[in-house]
Amino acid sequence: MIENRGSDSKISWLWKQAALAREKGDEEMARESLERLLADPAVRDTSDEDLAILDISRMDLDHGRSREVAERLADFKWHGVPSPAGLLLAGEVYLRLEWFEQAREAFEEYLRALPEDLDARRKLGLVLLMLNRDEEAQRQLLATARREKNSVPETLTYLAMLEAKGGRLEESLHLLLQARDLAPYDERIEHTLLRIEALRVSLKRQALHHDDLPMEDVAAGMVSGMLELHGYSKDRIRLALEVWNSFCELESPKGRKPAIWAAALEYAVTRNGPHFTQDQLALEYRISVTQLREHYQSILDAVDIDPGRTADLLSETEKAGDGLSGLVRRGEMAEVISTATSRLGEFQGPGELCTWVFDRVPPKNETERREIEDFLGLIWKRSISRS
Numbered sequence: 467m468i469e470n471r472g473s474d475s476k477i478s479w480l481w482k483q484a485a486l487a488r489e490k491g492d493e494e495m496a497r498e499s500l501e502r503l504l505a506d507p508a509v510r511d512t513s514d515e516d517l518a519i520l521d522i523s524r525m526d527l528d529h530g531r532s533r534e535v536a537e538r539l540a541d542f543k544w545h546g547v548p549s550p551a552g553l554l555l556a557g558e559v560y561l562r563l564e565w566f567e568q569a570r571e572a573f574e575e576y577l578r579a580l581p582e583d584l585d586a587r588r589k590l591g592l593v594l595l596m597l598n599r600d601e602e603a604q605r606q607l608l609a610t611a612r613r614e615k616n617s618v619p620e621t622l623t624y625l626a627m628l629e630a631k632g633g634r635l636e637e638s639l640h641l642l643l644q645a646r647d648l649a650p651y652d653e654r655i656e657h658t659l660l661r662i663e664a665l666r667v668s669l670k671r672q673a674l675h676h677d678d679l680p681m682e683d684v685a686a687g688m689v690s691g692m693l694e695l696h697g698y699s700k701d702r703i704r705l706a707l708e709v710w711n712s713f714c715e716l717e718s719p720k721g722r723k724p725a726i727w728a729a730a731l732e733y734a735v736t737r738n739g740p741h742f743t744q745d746q747l748a749l750e751y752r753i754s755v756t757q758l759r760e761h762y763q764s765i766l767d768a769v770d771i772d773p774g775r776t777a778d779l780l781s782e783t784e785k786a787g788d789g790l791s792g793l794v795r796r797g798e799m800a801e802v803i804s805t806a807t808s809r810l811g812e813f814q815g816p817g818e819l820c821t822w823v824f825d826r827v828p829p830k831n832e833t834e835r836r837e838i839e840d841f842l843g844l845i846w847k848r849s850i851s852r853s
Contacts, residue, residue, distance in 0.1 A: 477503060477514055497525060511545050513552065520555045527562045533811035536563060550579045554586060561589060566596045584610050592624050604628055619645035623655055630662050638662050681719045684837050686710050687799035688728035691845050694807040706735045707800050712769045724837060725751045730761035734771055802826045807845055816846040
């Protein structure tokens with residue numbers, strides 16, 4: 467009995483150490499305390515183990531280690547009845563992993579215990595939105611916004627996403643402008659605002675074309691995925707998309723093989739630093755060096771590539787004219803494929819990888835589907851050969 471009491475004291479002490487370290491911003495000490503706690507046999511198969519695992523997972527997600535977290539939580543089960551604090555932490559971790567069904571269950575159970583937590587209600591609304599349960603999401607978010615007196619930018623942004631999803635772009639734009647007034651320096655709101663504005667204007671100009679293979683979209687996704695696989699930063703991926711948008715405003719990319727343009731674009735935005743040679747890139751993308759060289763020269767002739775400049779989506783939007791719908795979809799395709807490439811370890815095979823991508827950016831036709839499937843298969847093989 468005395469031994470158990472001593473173990474309980476040690477566990478309580480380690481939790482306090484972790485909390486103190488977090489307050490001081492000493493993440494290393496907080497992690498050490500949690501790892502020592504998990505090493506204690508008395509913690510095994512208890513709610514303390516659950517909370518420590520989730521806490522460490524949250525720290526890993528802060529540093530982009532989503533693959534490790536996904537592996538750790540793949541078989542996660544509660545030991546006993548989870549506390550409200552544990553449910554809230556689980557919901558937040560699942561949301562960041564994009565495990566939306568698990569996040570929904572955790573938030574709903576948490577809110578049964580603490581229904582007044584508006585932050586949790588807002589996050590549940592976002593989860594329902596991502597699960598395409600739009601009516602439930604709208605009820606949840608509208609009720610939350612009313613109780614917040616429309617003063618929280620995140621809630622307004624999620625409502626704007628719902629409006630845009632339903633094709634109500636003017637309403638979406640209005641909500642985003644309100645959100646920006648509340649948080650004028652939030653880059654996420656600004657980015658969403660500009661994308662909605664671009665889409666709204668493009669629809670007014672009736673610039674949507676669905677018949678041909680959208681070369682611009684597929685090439686943008688390909689180069690983003692390859693740059694991620696080759697270890698370049700998100701800034702370099704954004705630069706590639708900016709250069710590609712500029713090129714597509716001036717020229718209509720010719721040919722039926724987007725991989726050639728993607729390879730040429732990668733070389734164009736990496737040539738002044740550590741980079742693959744043209745021969746190496748041709749091998750990576752399974753194209754000829756001659757094709758790469760010709761297309762690279764076309765990009766160079768049309769666009770003044772300055773790696774130091776920053777993307778201005780608003781000015782791109784103003785200049786893009788009839789290509790605005792492409793601007794929006796190109797960005798989505800690039801973002802989804804680069805994200806998928808950074809999380810390859812979470813997928814069981816190329817089929818699951820394709821499903822994940824197509825759930826987020828549905829292909830416009832069978833030709834595009836085949837192009838993307840072939841490219842994702844190539845990405846998968848390249849990643850396996852490197853591991």
